[in-house]
Amino acid sequence: MLTGTGSFLPETRLTNQMLTQMVDTTDEWIVSHTGIHERRIAVNQSVFDIALPAAKQALADSGRLPGDIDLIIACTVTPDSFTPSLSCRLQAALGADNAFAFDLTAACSGFVYASDVADSFLKSGKAKAVLVVCAEVLSQIMDYTDRTVCCLFGDGAGAAVYEWSDTQQGIRASFMRAEGDKGDALLAQAFTPCDTLHKQGRQQMDFLKMDGRAVFRFTAKAVPSAIDGVLKKADIDMSQVDWVVPHQANARILEMVSRRYGVPMEKIFSNIDKVGNTSSASIPICLDQMRRGGLLLPGQTAIFVGFGGGLTYGAILIQM
Ligand code: ACO
Numbered sequence: 542m543l544t545g546t547g548s549f550l551p552e553t554r555l556t557n558q559m560l561t562q563m564v565d566t567t568d569e570w571i572v573s574h575t576g577i578h579e580r581r582i583a584v585n586q587s588v589f590d591i592a593l594p595a596a597k598q599a600l601a602d603s604g605r606l607p608g609d610i611d612l613i614i615a616c617t618v619t620p621d622s623f624t625p626s627l628s629c630r631l632q633a634a635l636g637a638d639n640a641f642a643f644d645l646t647a648a649c650s651g652f653v654y655a656s657d658v659a660d661s662f663l664k665s666g667k668a669k670a671v672l673v674v675c676a677e678v679l680s681q682i683m684d685y686t687d688r689t690v691c692c693l694f695g696d697g698a699g700a701a702v703y704e705w706s707d708t709q710q711g712i713r714a715s716f717m718r719a720e721g722d723k724g725d726a727l728l729a730q731a732f733t734p735c736d737t738l739h740k741q742g743r744q745q746m747d748f749l750k751m752d753g754r755a756v757f758r759f760t761a762k763a764v765p766s767a768i769d770g771v772l773k774k775a776d777i778d779m780s781q782v783d784w785v786v787p788h789q790a791n792a793r794i795l796e797m798v799s800r801r802y803g804v805p806m807e808k809i810f811s812n813i814d815k816v817g818n819t820s821s822a823s824i825p826i827c828l829d830q831m832r833r834g835g836l837l838l839p840g841q842t843a844i845f846v847g848f849g850g851g852l853t854y855g856a857i858l859i860q861m
Contacts, residue, residue, distance in 0.1 A: 542710035543859060544670075545605070545702035547598025548829035549591050550816065551583040555680075555695070564688035571692045576792025580695025580817030582680045587621045589630050591698040592676035596631050598829075599700035605670055607635040610702070612668045613642040614659060616651030616675040616821040618729055618850065619682060620644070631674055640672075648727070649788045649849025651675050651821025653717070653857050656703065656845075660712040660857075663705045674700040675821035682729050684748035693790075694749070695817035699825025710860050713842070716770030717855035718763070726755040727850045756852070760794055763848045765801055767856035771844055775858045779804060782858070784831070784843035789813040789823045798846075810836070820849065837861050 556579040557568040571577055583591055592615065600607065613635075615628035628642035647654040652675045659671035676698035685691045703711070729749045735742040764787060772778060779802045787795055787809070795809050810827050819826060824845050831837045841861045848854040 542704055542706040542708065543701060543861065544704045545599045545601070545603025546700065546825065546829040546832050547595040547600070547602060548697065548699040548826045549595040549598070550581045550697045550826070551586055551591060553582045553584045554579050555582045557692070560692055563685050564691060566688045566692055575693060576811070576813045577692065577817045578814045581697055583678045583696040586678070588617050588619050588627060588676045588678045589621050591678065591696065592617070592627060592631060592674050593634055595676065595698035595700040596635060596672060596674045599672065599702050600635065603702035603704070605702060607637040608639050610637045610640045610670050610672045612659065612662055612671040613637060613640050614655045614671065614673050615642070615644045616647065616655050617644065617677055618646065618648050618820060619678045627676065628674070637672070647821070647853045648851055649790065649818070649820045649823065650847035650851065650853035650855050652699070652824040653715070653845055653847035653855040654853065656701070656712060656857050657715040657717055657855065659703045660715065663703060670702060670704045672700065672702050673825070674698065675825050677820045677822050679749070679820060682746065682749045687748070689753055690749055690751050693818045695819050697816060697819040697822045697826050699822045699829055701825055701828060712857050713860050714771050714775035714858045715855065716767055716774055718766070718853070720759065720852045723755065723759055723852045726752040726759065726852065729850070757791070759852055760790065760848050761797065763852070763854035764794060764798060764846055767846050767848070767854050768798070768802070768844060771856040771858045781842065782844055783841040784808055784810060784837065785846070786810045786824060786827050786831070786843055787846040788848055789816060789827065790818050790849065
């Protein structure tokens with residue numbers, strides 16, 4: 542069951558107005574095409590710096606001590622280093638001495654993928670308490686001269702603690718998929734082939750490039766496919782679901798979910814106007830804001846839908 546959540550947003554606000562000074566865009570275009578008004582930017586902060594407070598908050602919320610955690614899974618597409626992993630850095634900083642730790646790369650689907658993996662460890666008996674931490678400093682890979690992407694993304698972190706429980710509470714069903722053949726539609730290059738012995742022509746880390754229309758077409762199919770898949774696995778219909786929480790990529794996608802399933806917009810949580818697209822951190826930030834805002838109540842069910850880089854997608858159904 543879900544026993545704790547936490548989140549952290551860096552202080553610096555990057556508003557649409559500020560972006561109009563940097564690229565050829567308008568507040569009206571950004572709001573009408575995405576629903577975003579502002580996003581947060583981590584200035585002189587690493588992904589670890591923003592992940593740690595979210596992780597600490599989730600742990601405190603769960604009432605667990607660091608030593609109670611036996612697995613830490615971290616997700617990020619903007620790591621400080623390939624090794625040590627973000628999860629190992631967190632394990633050390635938290636003093637989670639009984640935990641093993643690894644990173645999982647699934648871009649914007651990171652939280653639902655990691656939650657599904659956490660659930661498998663809990664259900665197999667291999668772990669009793671798992672900490673999932675998703676954190677992104679997407680501003681690091683943003684080209685602030687490319688208006689087609691820089692208006693969409695922001696920085697932030699979210700975390701959740703899952704614990705073994707023999708009650709109905711927890712992840713009731715999950716549905717995960719990948720469509721790697723479409724992966725180049727959302728590309729953050731790491732290394733490219735080069736004369737590796739002499740390091741000639743060596744490049745490392747490029748800006749994020751996105752074919753927005755291709756990703757949008759993928760999303761329009763992937764989101765309903767994930768929702769239908771998880772509903773089928775749980776053997777329930779949408780009338781039995783209290784909340785739908787899609788990855789915050791675009792307000793139009795949230796409206797599409799509302800129309801297709803007849804779910805009122807009040808039941809589809811969104812913070813995209815203030816946070817933008819924070820990739821893997823997007824859903825756990827929503828989850829934390831919902832719990833702290835008293836929106837997610839014990840006994841309620843919520844579907845969380847991730848989609849993005851890979852291309853990957855998936856949904857989990859959680860009973861609170
Ligand atoms: N300001 C002004 N004009 C812009 C901007 C901008 N910021 N960005 C693009 N435009 C222009 C384009 O250049 C284009 O001009 P042209 O017709 O002269 O070539 C025009 O606006 C329309 O461009 P489109 O790409 O067709 O705009 P669209 O309505 O599709 O909206 C958007 C673009 C918002 C990126 C949309 O395609 C989208 O949401 N895609 C999906 C993104 C997504 O879901 N990502 C999430 C998964 S990935 C992840 O989270 C990491």
